[in-house]
Amino acid sequence: MIIFPASLSADEIDRFYDETARSLQSKTAEAVEIDCSRIGRVTSSHINILWQARIQCTAVGSELSLISPSADLIRVLRALDLYEVFIPQPGRQAETEFLPGKTGPLDSGQAFDLSFKPDARSIDSALTAFRDFLEQIKVVGTPAFELETAFYEVATNIRIHGQLGNEDTVEFTAECLPDRLSMRFIDPGRPFNYEALQSDFDPGQAMAEGRKRGFGLVMISRLTDNVRYERRDKRYNVLTVEKSWSRADG
Numbered sequence: 001m002i003i004f005p006a007s008l009s010a011d012e013i014d015r016f017y018d019e020t021a022r023s024l025q026s027k028t029a030e031a032v033e034i035d036c037s038r039i040g041r042v043t044s045s046h047i048n049i050l051w052q053a054r055i056q057c058t059a060v061g062s063e064l065s066l067i068s069p070s071a072d073l074i075r076v077l078r079a080l081d082l083y084e085v086f087i088p089q090p091g092r093q094a095e096t097e098f099l100p101g102k103t104g105p106l107d108s109g110q111a112f113d114l115s116f117k118p119d120a121r122s123i124d125s126a127l128t129a130f131r132d133f134l135e136q137i138k139v140v141g142t143p144a145f146e147l148e149t150a151f152y153e154v155a156t157n158i159r160i161h162g163q164l165g166n167e168d169t170v171e172f173t174a175e176c177l178p179d180r181l182s183m184r185f186i187d188p189g190r191p192f193n194y195e196a197l198q199s200d201f202d203p204g205q206a207m208a209e210g211r212k213r214g215f216g217l218v219m220i221s222r223l224t225d226n227v228r229y230e231r232r233d234k235r236y237n238v239l240t241v242e243k244s245w246s247r248a249d250g
Contacts, residue, residue, distance in 0.1 A: 001067060006038040008045055020053050024060050031063035042072045044153060044216035047080065051215070054085065072145060079146075079222040080215060085203050110137055112174040116155075118164040118187070123155045130174065137176045143243065146223040147181060150241055153216050154185050162189025162237070180225070183241045192229055192237045 002019045005012035023032050034053065039046055050066075057064040066086050069077075077083045112133040116126040130151050134144045151172075158170055164187065171186040221227055226242040 001033045001035050003035045004037075004039055004046075004049070008049075013049060016049065017052070017056070020056050024056060024062055031065045032057055033065045033067050035067045036070065036073060037068040039070060039073055041152065042070075042076045042149065043156065044219050046073070047076065047082070047215040047219070050086065051082075072149075075142065075145065076149065076219065076223075080218060081203055108137075108176055108178045110176045114172045115169045116172065117166075118155075118159045118162060118168060118170055118189075120159070123152070123159060126155065126172065127152055130172075133174060139181070143245075147183070147243055150220050150223050150243075151183065153220050154183075154239060154241065157216055158185065158187050158189060158237075162187055164189045178245075180242050180244045185237070185239045185241075186232075187237050188235055189237055191231055192239060 002016065002023060005016050020032060020034075032053070034050070054064050064086065066073075069087070074083065074087075077086055110133075112130070114126055114129055116122045127148060131144070131148055134140075134147060139147065155170065155172075158164070164170075168188055173184045175182045175184075220241065223243075224241050225244045226240075228240040230238045232238050
């Protein structure tokens with residue numbers, strides 16, 4: 001059994017791929033088993049790594065099996081239409097339970113503003129503050145998980161791809177409306193590739209094309225209901241992400 005890397009450091013990821021390759025070469029088991037128990041907050045990086053391991057197995061005709069997948073991981077796999085790709089056994093029931101979704105906030109009209117630096121530690125702190133806001137307006141369970149995951153993906157994409165400096169900040173606003181929660185991210189980074197967000201994702205086609213990564217934007221799109229982008233004053237990226245309460249239980 002191969003243990004999924006906990007820290008996602010470059011060395012651990014390389015070691016994970018090496019262990020997967022050795023397992024495939026040894027042919028000591030019918031399927032490569034990956035222990036997912038160490039995966040905490042699910043990100044597109046986790047999905048990218050699992051997907052590349054799946055490609056390694058498919059290339060040599062071997063199966064891949066996920067051991068101890070969390071409810072959060074399964075939720076993301078379902079949103080990406082990847083559940084059957086990673087857990088294909090007929091009749092197998094995932095050991096997962098989701099908290100009840102909230103179809104409407106009790107505290108509509110509240111807003112939350114936050115500025116944070118584009119580094120990993122600041123993003124983690126910002127996510128904690130955003131989580132506190134969701135609790136304050138009584139958004140819990142699956143909708144809260146999806147909003148938190150979308151927040152983290154957007155912030156991480158800005159950190160990795162925005163080419164921001166140490167003095168730059170990301171401005172974030174969340175507004176609780178009667179029918180939805182609206183999040184807005186403003187950053188002075190390089191222009192956002194909105195076309196990548198618009199493109200749909202088909203697992204079969206992606207496997208045939210040998211696609212190796214790029215699940216972050218798909219995650220944001222699939223876990224929310226409306227995404228809008230504009231380039232303001234030729235300097236700022238403005239990304240608005242909304243989740244409808246009427247679809248929060250879906």
